[in-house]
Amino acid sequence: MASVADRSYRLICKEFGAAYVVSEMISAKGLCYGDKKTAEMCVITPPERPMALQLFGEDPYFIGKAAYQLSKFSPDIIDINMGCPVPKVVGSGSGSALMRKPETLAEIVREAVKNSPCPVTVKIRSGWDENSVNAPEIAKICEQNGAAAITVHGRTRSQFYSGKADWDVIRNVRNSVQIPVIGNGDVTTQEECEKMYSYTGCDLVMIGRGSYGRPWIFRDIALFLEEGKVAGDVSVAEKMQIMLRHAQLLCAEKGELQGMKEMRKNAGWYIKGLPGSAAVRGRLCAVTELAQLTEIADELAEKFAK
Numbered sequence: 001m002a003s004v005a006d007r008s009y010r011l012i013c014k015e016f017g018a019a020y021v022v023s024e025m026i027s028a029k030g031l032c033y034g035d036k037k038t039a040e041m042c043v044i045t046p047p048e049r050p051m052a053l054q055l056f057g058e059d060p061y062f063i064g065k066a067a068y069q070l071s072k073f074s075p076d077i078i079d080i081n082m083g084c085p086v087p088k089v090v091g092s093g094s095g096s097a098l099m100r101k102p103e104t105l106a107e108i109v110r111e112a113v114k115n116s117p118c119p120v121t122v123k124i125r126s127g128w129d130e131n132s133v134n135a136p137e138i139a140k141i142c143e144q145n146g147a148a149a150i151t152v153h154g155r156t157r158s159q160f161y162s163g164k165a166d167w168d169v170i171r172n173v174r175n176s177v178q179i180p181v182i183g184n185g186d187v188t189t190q191e192e193c194e195k196m197y198s199y200t201g202c203d204l205v206m207i208g209r210g211s212y213g214r215p216w217i218f219r220d221i222a223l224f225l226e227e228g229k230v231a232g233d234v235s236v237a238e239k240m241q242i243m244l245r246h247a248q249l250l251c252a253e254k255g256e257l258q259g260m261k262e263m264r265k266n267a268g269w270y271i272k273g274l275p276g277s278a279a280v281r282g283r284l285c286a287v288t289e290l291a292q293l294t295e296i297a298d299e300l301a302e303k304f305a306k
């Protein structure tokens with residue numbers, strides 16, 4: 001979710017009923033060394049709460065120091081990312097690389113808990129590869145060292161985001177620890193969310209890529225779980241209005257020029273699957289003003305209303 005889950009993205013998801021949101025990954029060392037951009041990522045606005053600030057790093061000392069420094073931002077939760085598969089992160093010994101270093105992992109959790117002003121959670125994957133699926137063991141270590149909850153993405157690091165998430169691993173973790181378990185992986189509909197709850201016994205479901213260009217998924221899930229109703233298809237006109245709302249939030253956060261540059265990828269997700277979307281995507285790559293995106297949105301709404 002790095003470069004995706006910025007404030008505008010979190011706010012649009014909250015507006016559609018997300019229970020709580022998580023920041024982009026925050027470098028523990030970057031925070032400790034006073035990096036301005038890193039500190040800006042830690043700011044939480046009232047509408048985003050409850051919200052977790054997510055740290056990553058390979059050094060227990062810096063994780064502990066960073067957890068202490070986060071107190072001035074008053075996070076509701078501090079989450080330690082031990083699941084990121086990206087080579088740049090793994091190459092430094094962070095992210096899912098820590099699942100191969102249980103002693104270091106344990107010390108990181110312990111230092112974070114000791115220095116944190118709020119509950120500490122940990123996000124992991126099922127394992128490093130198919131020959132080292134160790135999520136239940138890692139979850140126990142996290143629990144023993146004070147973690148308040150554990151999030152499990154049902155893929156190994158070697159899978160990245162390919163193949164199918166293994167929900168059996170999530171269920172095994174749920175049966176291995178007493179702390180809450182959050183399931184993650186391959187939930188893109190309200191029915192799949194209910195199935196994950198039923199099959200794994202998890203306490204909460206986390207949705208990442210399944211919300212790309214579809215923040216209304218949280219509204220649909222709430223309707224299904226609370227009232228047993230299946231939400232109907234979202235019209236193109238409504239999608240375009242939601243896309244423009246997202247763009248407005250992004251421009252308010254980062255200014256129109258930068259906001260629209262970053263909105264291009266989000267807009268691509270909003271139009272994904274529409275007939276002729278490839279040609280529209282080419283136009284989106286040149287968008288620099290909100291008015292231009294509005295023009296495209298109006299054209300699509302009119303075209304598919306017929």
